[in-house]
Amino acid sequence: xxxxxxxxxxxxxxxxxxxxxxxxxxxxxxxxxxxxxxxxxxxxxxxxxxxxxxxxxxxxxxxxxxxxxxxxxxxxxxxxxxxxxxxxxxxxxxxxxxxxxxxxxxxxxxxxxxxxxxxxxxxxxxxxxxxxxxxxxxxxxxxxxxxxxxxxxxxxxxxxxxxxxxxxxxxxxxxxx
Amino acid sequence: xxxxxxxxxxxxxxxxxxxxxxxxxxxxxxxxxxxxxxxxxxxxxxxxxxxxxxxxxxxxxxxxxxxxxxxxxxxxxxxxxxxxxxxxxxxxxxxxxxxxxxxxxxxxxxxxxxxxxxxxxxxxxxxxxxxxxxxxxxxxxxxxxxxxxxxxxxxxxxxxxxxxxxxxxxxxxxxxx
DNA sequence: TCCTAATTGAAAATGAATTTCATTTTCCTT
DNA sequence: AAGGAAAATGAAATTCATTTTCAATTAGGA
Numbered sequence: 001x002x003x004x005x006x007x008x009x010x011x012x013x014x015x016x017x018x019x020x021x022x023x024x025x026x027x028x029x030x031x032x033x034x035x036x037x038x039x040x041x042x043x044x045x046x047x048x049x050x051x052x053x054x055x056x057x058x059x060x061x062x063x064x065x066x067x068x069x070x071x072x073x074x075x076x077x078x079x080x081x082x083x084x085x086x087x088x089x090x091x092x093x094x095x096x097x098x099x100x101x102x103x104x105x106x107x108x109x110x111x112x113x114x115x116x117x118x119x120x121x122x123x124x125x126x127x128x129x130x131x132x133x134x135x136x137x138x139x140x141x142x143x144x145x146x147x148x149x150x151x152x153x154x155x156x157x158x159x160x161x162x163x164x165x166x167x168x169x170x171x172x173x174x175x176x177x
Numbered sequence: 178x179x180x181x182x183x184x185x186x187x188x189x190x191x192x193x194x195x196x197x198x199x200x201x202x203x204x205x206x207x208x209x210x211x212x213x214x215x216x217x218x219x220x221x222x223x224x225x226x227x228x229x230x231x232x233x234x235x236x237x238x239x240x241x242x243x244x245x246x247x248x249x250x251x252x253x254x255x256x257x258x259x260x261x262x263x264x265x266x267x268x269x270x271x272x273x274x275x276x277x278x279x280x281x282x283x284x285x286x287x288x289x290x291x292x293x294x295x296x297x298x299x300x301x302x303x304x305x306x307x308x309x310x311x312x313x314x315x316x317x318x319x320x321x322x323x324x325x326x327x328x329x330x331x332x333x334x335x336x337x338x339x340x341x342x343x344x345x346x347x348x349x350x351x352x353x354x
Numbered sequence: 355t356c357c358t359a360a361t362t363g364a365a366a367a368t369g370a371a372t373t374t375c376a377t378t379t380t381c382c383t384t
Numbered sequence: 385a386a387g388g389a390a391a392a393t394g395a396a397a398t399t400c401a402t403t404t405t406c407a408a409t410t411a412g413g414a
Contacts, residue, residue: 049360049411071401085363090402108283108338110371111401126332139326146341149316154346155303161285163338164323169331226380226391248370262394267371287402288370 032062035101035116042099053084057092061102066115067134073114108165124162130171209239212278212293219276230261234269238279243292244311250291285342301339307348 036058040050060077061068068076074089093114096102102114107127124142126135142162150157167174213235220227237254238245245253251266270291273279280294284304301319303312319339327334344351 047360051361051411053362069401083363087363087365087403088361091361094403106283106285106287110283110287126327126330128332129335135330135332137326137330139322142322142326145316145319145322149314149319150303150341150343153303153312153314154349155305155312155341155343156349157341157343158306159342161338161340161342164327164332164334165336165338166327166332166334172331172333224391228380228392230393246370260394264372264394264396265392268392271372 032059035062039096039099039101042101046099048095053088054092054095056081056084057089058096061093061096061114062116066136067105067113068115069111069113105161107163124164126164126166126168128168128171129165130167130174133168135168209236212239216273216276216278219278223276225272230265231269231272233258233261234266235273238270238273238291239293243313244282244290245292246288246290248288282338284340301341303341303343303345305345305348306342307344307351310345312345 036055039058042048043050043054057073057077061073064073064076070086070090070093073093074084074086077084077089093102093104096116097104097114101117103117105113105115107113107125123136123138126137128134146157146160213232216235217227220231234250234254238250241250241253247263247267247270250270251261251263254261254266270279270281273293274281274291278294279291282290282292284290284302300313300315303314305311323334323337
């Protein structure tokens, strides 16, 4: 790996703007508890158990918002809850992913990041090579074009990944020649 | 990782078709030796050395065409040249990447693949979750749209990654419901 | 309360990528 | 042609994120 931003401390700043409209980055408290209810129902239905750890992890994860690694989420939680282990954080994120509450993304820095999934929305990413910030966007034209291309190939898209690596407005001037 | 195709033997079939025009998949012998000359010149200029191993690895790499992992290339070479080690294959691919003769791509299966780089072309990928085949495409409209989106954000794109995961024409019928 | 299956978490395992280091090779200089 | 310095090689070791193991603990239905 030789992306520039890998050699710097990884900031977690996350701007969330859509192609045309703006989008909420951090879920509001109402939504958080709503999601937690959904998850609880899901667990019960599957015969899984609700535990204190899961509750804490899920809460923190939903609060955090987006694009967090298992490691970072663990560290965040560990500050206040020394007894929750990395493995449990990791497994909870996997559980959330499998049950449709989160998605897993492998970025070019070879770190897997998780983000809460809000059903309908699928977005793409702009990743700044200087400050490491990850911005999201969603563009209808893009989605349509993708469908069209796939059709041309007789290809049936299940999911896609689209990432731009470059320099954000704030960092453009620092960009190497 | 839980992509379906990871649990199957990874075939190396590579179809190479562009948005509108078709593209050569395996480089023709003329081009291979031309590239090898370029590389030799590059090495000399940098004070690096030309070695038997590098020659063999580069030849095999260029012949192979695209999207190969260091591991797979090593195995391919190792059949005929038992004395060439994995490390050297790995390092040569890195060298090719650094000197602009190849690119490195991390796909969603968490394996780094290398492919020869022919200057101008930048293409995107369609990856079949069933048979594992990787198809390439290039679409001008897409490139333009990307630029437009980036501009909206004041973002300066250095590189991008775009991958569709789904089922190819041949595998559509096997796709899970 | 009891019991069983699920969960937890520390530690170990995995696996790809990368580095180390002693040895060998290239190729420039004499 | 030698000689020598710098680069290259390759086996083995290391790294680092991710995943699994396993013994101990906990949840929650009977």
